[in-house]
Amino acid sequence: MNKRLGIALVALVIWLGITVFAGKLFTDGDISLQEAVSRGIGWAWVAAAGFILAVCHWQGWSDVGLNRWASFRDWRLAWLPMLYILVALGFAFVFGLPPATVLIFIAINCFFVGFSEELMLRGAVFQGFRHTVSIWPAVLLTSVVFGAMHSLNVFVTGDLKQALIQSSAAFLSGILFIALRLRTGSLWVPIIVHALWDFATFTVGGATGGMHHGDLPAETLTMAEPGTLTQFVPVLLVLPNAIYGLWLMRNISATHANPET
Numbered sequence: 001m002n003k004r005l006g007i008a009l010v011a012l013v014i015w016l017g018i019t020v021f022a023g024k025l026f027t028d029g030d031i032s033l034q035e036a037v038s039r040g041i042g043w044a045w046v047a048a049a050g051f052i053l054a055v056c057h058w059q060g061w062s063d064v065g066l067n068r069w070a071s072f073r074d075w076r077l078a079w080l081p082m083l084y085i086l087v088a089l090g091f092a093f094v095f096g097l098p099p100a101t102v103l104i105f106i107a108i109n110c111f112f113v114g115f116s117e118e119l120m121l122r123g124a125v126f127q128g129f130r131h132t133v134s135i136w137p138a139v140l141l142t143s144v145v146f147g148a149m150h151s152l153n154v155f156v157t158g159d160l161k162q163a164l165i166q167s168s169a170a171f172l173s174g175i176l177f178i179a180l181r182l183r184t185g186s187l188w189v190p191i192i193v194h195a196l197w198d199f200a201t202f203t204v205g206g207a208t209g210g211m212h213h214g215d216l217p218a219e220t221l222t223m224a225e226p227g228t229l230t231q232f233v234p235v236l237l238v239l240p241n242a243i244y245g246l247w248l249m250r251n252i253s254a255t256h257a258n259p260e261t
Contacts, residue, residue: 001132004059008128011055012145015120018048020152034205037109037198038102045109049116056124063260064123065187074184078193080244081176084237085193088200091207098206106202114195121146121174122181122190130259135252139178147171161231169234172242173197179245182256 022044036042056064097103121142129138150170151163177190255261 002128004061005128005132007055007059008124011052012120012125012149015048015052015116016149016152018051019044019116022047034202034209037106037113037202038098038206040105042109042112045112045116049112049119052116052120052124056119061124061127063127064119065181065185066119066123068186068188070184070186070189074186074189077183077248078180078189081193081197081241084241085196085200088204092200092203093207095204095207098203102206103203106206107199110195110198110202113198114191114193117146118177118181118187118191118194122178123187126178126181127259135256139175139182139249139252142178143171143174146174146177165231165234169238172235172238175242176238176245176248179248182252183248185261 055061056066098106125145126138126142129141132138133141147167147170149167151167173194177194180189180193181187
């Protein structure tokens with residue numbers, strides 16, 4: 001293990017502590033992620049974003065992708081997840097959007113989550129792996145870490161089964177996010193797509209969970225317990241994104257052999 005990967009992995013552990021465990025200080029017992037993003041600004045996510053941004057600045061990691069904004073042509077590569085996002089927001093509109101204040105909280109929190117997770121995983125950790133192993137192992141290892149860390153949501157929600165399902169879906173989503181990062185050369189594309197994806201997901205959750213009826217008790221905002229088959233819908237929904245991501249990365253062994261690319 002080289003020094004850069006070691007620093008990135010230590011930063012990941014601290015970042016997880018801020019994101020997951022420090023976040024418990026701002027909540028009262030186990031709550032759903034829907035409640036966490038809807039009730040106010042998630043200061044743990046803000047702190048985690050600031051932490052990894054400070055680490056990248058301190059280490060001079062200028063290759064994490066923040067220095068390059070994507071062109072219009074680059075943004076066109078995100079057509080598939082954007083189609084999902086637009087359809088989801090359409091459903092939310094039909095069911096009835098949550099109150100404006102809730103939408104604002106969701107938007108702010110989703111931006112910080114997207115920024116924080118992308119900079120930590122597709123930025124710091126991915127580049128650490130790229131300086132240690134070849135490109136495909138770096139892609140797979142980063143995606144595995146991204147998926148595995150979502151199982152820690154059990155400490156927020158108390159629901160291990162749902163955390164593991166979310167972990168599997170996150171692994172598949174991570175394939176797409178890292179593909180967008182590599183094909184565009186910019187971290188901003190996966191940051192924005194990630195944030196919009198989460199925003200659409202939680203907006204639909206708010207619309208179908210009764211949040212548009214006002215300030216209801218926390219238990220009324222919890223989605224119904226999914227059935228045996230429907231609980232795997234999140235994984236099946238993101239599977240096309242993962243396949244598309246693999247297609248986007250079909251030539252990366254030749255085009256991204258150098259960690260600086």
